[in-house]
Amino acid sequence: MDRREHFDDPLEAIRCAIEGSTAGLWTALPGIVDSYDHAAQTVAVQPAIAGVIEDDEGRRVAAALPLLVDVPVCFPAGGGFTLTFPVQRGDECIVVFSARCIDAWWQSGGVQPQAERRMHDLSDGMAILGIRSQPRVLAPAADTAAVQLRADDASQYVSIHPGGTVEVKAVASLTLAAPQVVIKGALSVTGINGGPTTARLEGSLAASGDLDAGGVSLRSHVHGGVTPGGGNTGGPQ
Known part of the structure; x- marks a missing residue:
């Protein structure tokens, strides 16, 4: 029993009744x-x-x-x-x-x-x-500029930055699975720390333009040491 019920105060009695009702x-x-x-x-x-x-x-x-x-x-x-x-x-x-x-x-x-x-x-x-x-607040804290879908520890994320940059980071691998993958824009591939890396393609590669390998054009390179008969040409230039 609420002791205020014994007070000779109608307003306090009303407050007591309201509190009792809102408690549930x-x-x-x-x-x-x-x-x-x-x-x-x-x-x-x-x-x-x-x-x-x-x-x-x-x-x-x-x-x-x-x-x-x-x-x-x-x-x-x-x-x-x-x-x-x-x-x-x-x-x-x-x-x-x-x-x-x-x-x-x-x-x-x-x-x-x-x-x-x-x-x-x-x-x-x-x-x-x-x-x-x-005690469970995000650490590191939420990015103050970019929109992110992230792991709590920010080890992996998809970030949309002001100015038009989208960044994706994965700890192990990134897989794109689709019947056709279309990339619009220049493509640059480096190692994870920015150095050289190796690209591997299973299947054929078709290019409507030229391919450059170490400064040598696939379309317009020439070979030295050309001789008639069964001899081999020199390397591409």
């Missing part, structure tokens, strides 16, 4: 992923803010909220495309609670009647991943 109204909470169901695209989430209860002596003590189960995961999506990432135990998220029961919508999609009359309930959460507490 849930809007959003940070949470920590406990498990991820890849097929259902749902998570079990431990709310990261403890609740408060009163013990038998009227003392207010902190108590962990129950695990939220079967919480739909929100991946950025639209127009037939989706950005996904491998959700893992320990990831932080924010759980947004629907104003009305989502069970029928979650089961069937479209516009559905309310399966239950509950409102702002812990049962109707949806998880948005990406929020971070300070």
